[in-house]
Amino acid sequence: LNNSRLSLSEFEHGILKADRMVLAKAITLVESSRADDIALATALMDKISVSAGNSIRIGVTGVPGVGKSTFIEAFGELIIREGKKIAVLTVDPSSQLTKGSILGDKTRMENLSKNPNAFIRPSSSGSVLGGVTGKTREAILLCEAAGFNVIIVETVGVGQSEVAVRNMVDFFLLLMLAGAGDELQGIKKGIMEMADAVVITKADGDNTKRAREAQAEYQHALHLFPVKVSGWNPPVMISSAYEKSGIHEIWNKILQYEAKIKSTGFFDHQRQQQNQVWFLDYFQQLLNADFQNNETLKKITESLSKLVGTSELSAFKAAHDLMKAYHQQIKDR
């Protein structure tokens, strides 16, 4: 397999054979905003869609320092021993803009990444215009088609990405530290409401007692939230990735949740709703690509931008002018 462009059938068969190199290339393909790549990616997604979907999709979030990587590594190793195949996708809304410096350069999940039953991929958030989640959903389907049956979508930071990720997973796991200040807990309220489980991390050594106290506190806090549409009662658990404690219990909870929402029909219902959100997001991406791939519009954009840069034209007027040019382009096609 060299670096030349793969054909549709090479992509399709490589993925279905679980060829990790092809899978990685396919994710790169769907992340591209080039017109010919979009056409190929769309055809590929269409082909592999029938083989996708057979997984449990788990979102993992928490503030920096909570231990997301170490947790996911311990979790991944456990469920691989149970015969599962795990893919880990990381959504980092900042990476594109700051060229990855926010996550730093350290190698993450080193052991897990060497395991043949694991696939780890930092998911670029696409272009600035591509939105927070970029092509993470496409990456999920590709991993599923390649036979990965546990998909972890890890978020970085606090805010927009959590909401986006909640919209693409079956189960949303919030990691928290014991002993964080009141204000920090208040900030987390909006995210706590989305959680299907809260895990207090680093519950080892001297920290175990504090973790148990935090567990009781958060369990109480969660009782104050409205009942979830899924009917699921989110548990608060404690875990130590260092001592590898609590990990099995979390996995069992997820299996219990999966069984419950599959029996009630909520599993399918939620995925169908998520597909509706996806449809609009994907349309948005097509709209951006439609614009960005047009050479004439690119040139018009550049000359308008120059006029804005020299204060000869306001940003507002330039945007309206560009809109007119875009409409004219479509009419002339």
Next chain:
Amino acid sequence: LNNSRLSLSEFEHGILKADRMVLAKAITLVESSRADDIALATALMDKISVSAGNSIRIGVTGVPGVGKSTFIEAFGELIIREGKKIAVLTVDPSSQLTKGSILGDKTRMENLSKNPNAFIRPSSSGSVLGGVTGKTREAILLCEAAGFNVIIVETVGVGQSEVAVRNMVDFFLLLMLAGAGDELQGIKKGIMEMADAVVITKADGDNTKRAREAQAEYQHALHLFPVKVSGWNPPVMISSAYEKSGIHEIWNKILQYEAKIKSTGFFDHQRQQQNQVWFLDYFQQLLNADFQNNETLKKITESLSKLVGTSELSAFKAAHDLMKAYHQQIKDR
């Protein structure tokens, strides 16, 4: 002034007279994505643009709990005593999606908000498609036209919003806590690179010594970053909003920075570059509004969404179908 729609000239004159009610309504107007509101907002922005720009725009960021509100309140009170008028705009990328619960319901900056020379406005991030920053830049210009000559843009959370806010301010201030863990500091590296000054907050009582140590540490860390295009050497300072210490020094640094970059021409250069970014962002918003305000497309979107919801159509195919319908609509106009 009642709740009925204001005319263009009522908006214009109200803003130029510094009528805070009209200013608030004008910000609501520019945040709207209704077609007629966009037309009026565009005309208004065009009118007031000539009166805008005469301010120093300061971005303030930091992790939850660092004390942004108390800092801004102390800072605002100081510069009002110096004869300035201050507007505080808050960019909260999560507020729209979680209905504001992330910021909690507590009243923020209570004293400052009562001051006639202050204007405080949480800036909605607009629709999900509107991007992180929504109409914050329009709000900045409106506040400037109303005579506010110090504009604070406060961000919430870590990640995308900082980069967006850096792109709309003259000076970017990063608040940090003493004694945060190594990992947290690593995470902040991308944001530290954007800072024009770092302030260690809560430098009072027992914490003063730790704050001074952190100051030395961060000052050292900043020296390792590449020299800024502005030629400015970002200082690390310490402050206590509680003891109101260090606030005056920060304001003096900002004045020193302003004088320096105005003398080198970087002030204008940076604002012109920011206008170019704004032009593209604003075009993006027009593109979304163009689509969202079309009744036929709304109906087509709904019926496609239903088919996606019942799994009769994939999200991909539905998005491509919608794209075709959008093009047809433009052609038929």
